[in-house]
Amino acid sequence: MKNTALTHIHESLGAKMVPFAGYNMPVSYEGVNAEHETVRNSVGVFDVSHMGEFLLSGENALALIQKVTSNDASVLEIGRAQYSCLPNETGGIVDDLIIYKIKENQYLLVVNASNIEKDWDWISKYNDLNVDMKNLSDDYSLLAIQGPKAIEAMQSLTSVDLSEIKYYNFEVADFAGIEHVIISATGYTGSGGFEIYCKNSEVEQVWNNVFEAGKAFGIKPVGLAARDTLRLEMGFCLYGNDINDSTSPLEAGLGWITKFNKAFINSENLKAQKEAGVSRKLVGFELIDRGIPRHDYDIVDKNGTNIGIVTSGTMAPSLGKAIGMGYVKSEFATVDSEIFIVIRDKKIATKIVKMPFYKK
Secondary structure (H helix, E strand, O other): OEOOOOHHHHHHOOOEEEEEOOEEEEEEOOOHHHHHHHHHHOOEEEEOOOOEEEEEEOOOHHHHHHHHOOOOHHHOOOOEEEEEEEEOOOOOEEEEEEEEEEEOOEEEEEEOHHHHHHHHHHHHHOOOOOOEEEEOOOOEEEEEEEOOOHHHHHHHHOOOOHHHOOOOEEEEEEEOOEEEEEEEOOOOOOOOEEEEEEEHHHHHHHHHHHHHHHHHHOOEEOOHHHHHHHHHHOOOOOEOOOEOOOOOOOOOOOHHHOOOOOOOOOHHHHHHHHHHOOOEEEEEEEEOOOOOOOOOOEEEOOOOOEEEEEEEEEEEOOOOEEEEEEEEEHHHOOOOOEEEEEEOOEEEEEEEEOOOOOOO
16 A cells, blocks of 8 residues: 555544555545535645656657547646546546646656556556656655635745636746746546645655645645535546546547547547437436435436446535436436436435536
8 A cells, every 4th residue: 555745644633544556545534524614615635645646758748649639738838737547458548647748759647546556557558759757656755735815825925926826727837935936727526626736755845835825825735525525516437436448538538638630549539429329328316316326327218227327425515415427328317317326225316417516
């Protein structure tokens, strides 16, 4: 089990620690609902240093990225980031990721913790372009400072005007007394804020300064459990739950990051799938009757015939209702359609709703 550079701090704060993607990670401190509300209303900090970082450099770096990812990275300018995925050869997804253009011919790829080795091997397999690849995952830490008060709380720590960093943009600048930190507006919560990339040797100083600066704003540490409820309220996919090696990006509603103005792995088959139409779709739903949907629960129609499966579900703290996401046959995917979730052998009435569930 790996530790992050901040594990000792989480333990000293009384965090409940759990194994996650091979790391010893804080799942909660004072409770999921309280931490969730901290992020929605003020500012909270996640240690997500388990995420993976690959640096791709050289004149063919973009060509390799274009070949292995579904989105069109050629539109990126320095200081811009892009959400994308790595399609596999059989119609599914190797991983979803964020691509940062650091400078000309240099890109940072941020991948899911559970897929670091798998993604590295996948991209390396297609690197016949002599692109210099460095796996920085064990050397870098990542803090997500999220919430509507993040800008105000963190502004004293940097010379950059944080209010000027637009969504999916970033700056390489000073932060918390450290030079050359990546300050990125690429949060996973829907409540604004920043993600801070720095070296493991620097992150404790950053953490301490962040909490000192945020004290007047009610800043608190937040665990992975609230990260999950926050992202689900926004309808953001979680790899391993809502997308995986057998889910097509088009089925998952990720057509907007699947660009057919270039060739990429399995692009011809995915293009044919788009033209033919998908047989199932990832939808958002809310329960009408009482119950909480969970991963892998069956979805049925009014006659009890199986029409799909739940991929994520929770009692949403911001909404006070049970919500979830799942794949259903396309004919049942229309907003306001009635479906049923099977919970303890009972059919629980549910309706399809438009995502995101949480509206600011």
